[in-house]
Amino acid sequence: MNTDETTLGHIQELRRGTVVLACLIRLRTPDYGYALLESLNSLGILVDANTLYPLLRRLEKQGLLTSEWNTDEARPRKFYRTSPSGDQLATALATDWRRIDDALARLDTGDAR
Amino acid sequence: MTTLTDRYVWAAARTLPETQRAEFGRELRERIGDVIDAHVERGAAPADAEHAALVELGDPLQLASSYIDRPLQLIGPKYFLTWWRLLRLLLVIVVPLAAAGVLLGQLISGADIGEMIGSTIGTALQVAVNLGFWVTLVFAVIERSPGASVPVSTWTPDQLPQPRDDARAGRLGDLIASVVFLTIFAVAIVWQQFGLVWIDGERQPIPMLDPALWSFWLPYFIALLVLEVVFAIVIYLRGWTWLMAALNVLLNLAFTVPALWLFLSGQLFAPEFVEAIGWPWGQASDITVTVIVFLAIGVTVWDIIDGFLKAARNRGGSALGGY
Incomplete structure (x- = not known):
C-alpha cells in the first residue's frame, strides 16, 4: 500500500461522522438528495453520492430526518428535513x-503537555 | 418501451423486500434523473447522459445492498468469532469420533487394511466438509435475519490460552508417539482375533491370543490402553510431576504383571496359534521365554525410570513451567 492510499483511508475515516453532522445542520432547511450533495460538495464537505443517499435513508429510519415527496415539479422529489431529535x-x-478541535489545537501548540 | 433507467431500477429493486420496492424505486428514479440532468447541463446528449449516469451509479445489486444495509459478506464481524470457535470445536470433536467409529466398525467386520484406511479417511473428509457447510449455512442465515438475536459468545479472561512454551512443544512429539503406539497396540489386540498366520498365502482364521481371554483380560488391557492415552494427554498438558510418575508406575505394573503372568502360565496364546507357528512350547524355548520376559520387564522398568527422570528435570524447570 502506498502512502497516498493510507492517507486517503485515514482522511475518509475522519470525515465519516462529519457527513452526518453536515446533513443534520444543512437539512434544517428542507432539500432533496441531489441538491444537498451539490451544496455540501461546493462547501468543500466532500461526500460521495453512494454514501449520501443510503445515509439519508438510514437517518430517516432512525427518526433523525423526516421526508416528504414534492410533486410540484416535473419530477417528484423527496425532500428531507431535520427532525427535532435530529436537531x-x-x-x-x-x-x-468543537471540543475535539480545541483539544487537538492545544495538543498541537503544546499547552496541554 | 423500457428505458435503461427502468431496467436499472427494476434490477436494483427486485432484491429488496417487496414492501420497500415502490418507495425505493421512486427514490432511485429521482436520483438517476438528477444525475442525468447534471450530465445534460454539462453538454451531453440525453441518451449518453443516461448511460453515463448509470455507469456512475454502478452495479445495481451493490447499490441496493448499500441502501438497505444488506451484508455483502457471508459472515460479518458480529458473528465471525462465534462461528469460527464453534466450527473449530465441532471439527476437533466430531471428525475424530466419526473416524474412530468407522475404523472400529471396519475392524469388527474384518475388512482389509486398504479398505479400512480408505473408508476412514473418506468418512473423516465427508464429515469435515459437511460440518463446515452446515455450520456456515446456519450462520449465513442468521447474519441475514434482522430480527434474530443469537447470543454472541462473550469472552472471559478464563478463555486465555496458556502461552505455548518450549516444554510443551517438546512434549507434543511424545504425545503423538504415545497415541499412535497405543492405538496400534489396541487395534492389534482386536485384529489378531481374525488371524495373523498365513499359510500358502491364505490367512488362517486362527487368533493369536487365546479367545477365552475376551471374557476379561483382553477388554481389561484395551481399557488400560485407553487410560494410557488419557495419561499421555494429561502429561502433554501439564508436564511430568512426581504424582504423574507414581501413576505411571501403577499403569505399567497393571499392564505388565498380568501380561507376564498370562504368558508364563501359558494362557496368553491360543493353542492353535502356537501349533500353527510351530513353536516348541515348553521344550527348547526356555531361552526365548527368558528373553521375552526380560525384554518386557526392561521396557517397563525403563518407562518407570524415565517418568521419574522427567519429573525430576521438571522440578528445576523453566520460569514458564510453573504448573
Missing part, C-alpha cells in the same frame, strides 16, 4: 466536534 443530535455532535 438535538446535531447540537450534541457539534459540541463534541
Whole structure:
C-alpha cells in the first residue's frame, strides 16, 4: 500500500461522522438528495453520492430526518428535513466536534503537555 | 418501451423486500434523473447522459445492498468469532469420533487394511466438509435475519490460552508417539482375533491370543490402553510431576504383571496359534521365554525410570513451567 492510499483511508475515516453532522445542520432547511450533495460538495464537505443517499435513508429510519415527496415539479422529489431529535443530535455532535478541535489545537501548540 | 433507467431500477429493486420496492424505486428514479440532468447541463446528449449516469451509479445489486444495509459478506464481524470457535470445536470433536467409529466398525467386520484406511479417511473428509457447510449455512442465515438475536459468545479472561512454551512443544512429539503406539497396540489386540498366520498365502482364521481371554483380560488391557492415552494427554498438558510418575508406575505394573503372568502360565496364546507357528512350547524355548520376559520387564522398568527422570528435570524447570 502506498502512502497516498493510507492517507486517503485515514482522511475518509475522519470525515465519516462529519457527513452526518453536515446533513443534520444543512437539512434544517428542507432539500432533496441531489441538491444537498451539490451544496455540501461546493462547501468543500466532500461526500460521495453512494454514501449520501443510503445515509439519508438510514437517518430517516432512525427518526433523525423526516421526508416528504414534492410533486410540484416535473419530477417528484423527496425532500428531507431535520427532525427535532435530529436537531438535538446535531447540537450534541457539534459540541463534541468543537471540543475535539480545541483539544487537538492545544495538543498541537503544546499547552496541554 | 423500457428505458435503461427502468431496467436499472427494476434490477436494483427486485432484491429488496417487496414492501420497500415502490418507495425505493421512486427514490432511485429521482436520483438517476438528477444525475442525468447534471450530465445534460454539462453538454451531453440525453441518451449518453443516461448511460453515463448509470455507469456512475454502478452495479445495481451493490447499490441496493448499500441502501438497505444488506451484508455483502457471508459472515460479518458480529458473528465471525462465534462461528469460527464453534466450527473449530465441532471439527476437533466430531471428525475424530466419526473416524474412530468407522475404523472400529471396519475392524469388527474384518475388512482389509486398504479398505479400512480408505473408508476412514473418506468418512473423516465427508464429515469435515459437511460440518463446515452446515455450520456456515446456519450462520449465513442468521447474519441475514434482522430480527434474530443469537447470543454472541462473550469472552472471559478464563478463555486465555496458556502461552505455548518450549516444554510443551517438546512434549507434543511424545504425545503423538504415545497415541499412535497405543492405538496400534489396541487395534492389534482386536485384529489378531481374525488371524495373523498365513499359510500358502491364505490367512488362517486362527487368533493369536487365546479367545477365552475376551471374557476379561483382553477388554481389561484395551481399557488400560485407553487410560494410557488419557495419561499421555494429561502429561502433554501439564508436564511430568512426581504424582504423574507414581501413576505411571501403577499403569505399567497393571499392564505388565498380568501380561507376564498370562504368558508364563501359558494362557496368553491360543493353542492353535502356537501349533500353527510351530513353536516348541515348553521344550527348547526356555531361552526365548527368558528373553521375552526380560525384554518386557526392561521396557517397563525403563518407562518407570524415565517418568521419574522427567519429573525430576521438571522440578528445576523453566520460569514458564510453573504448573
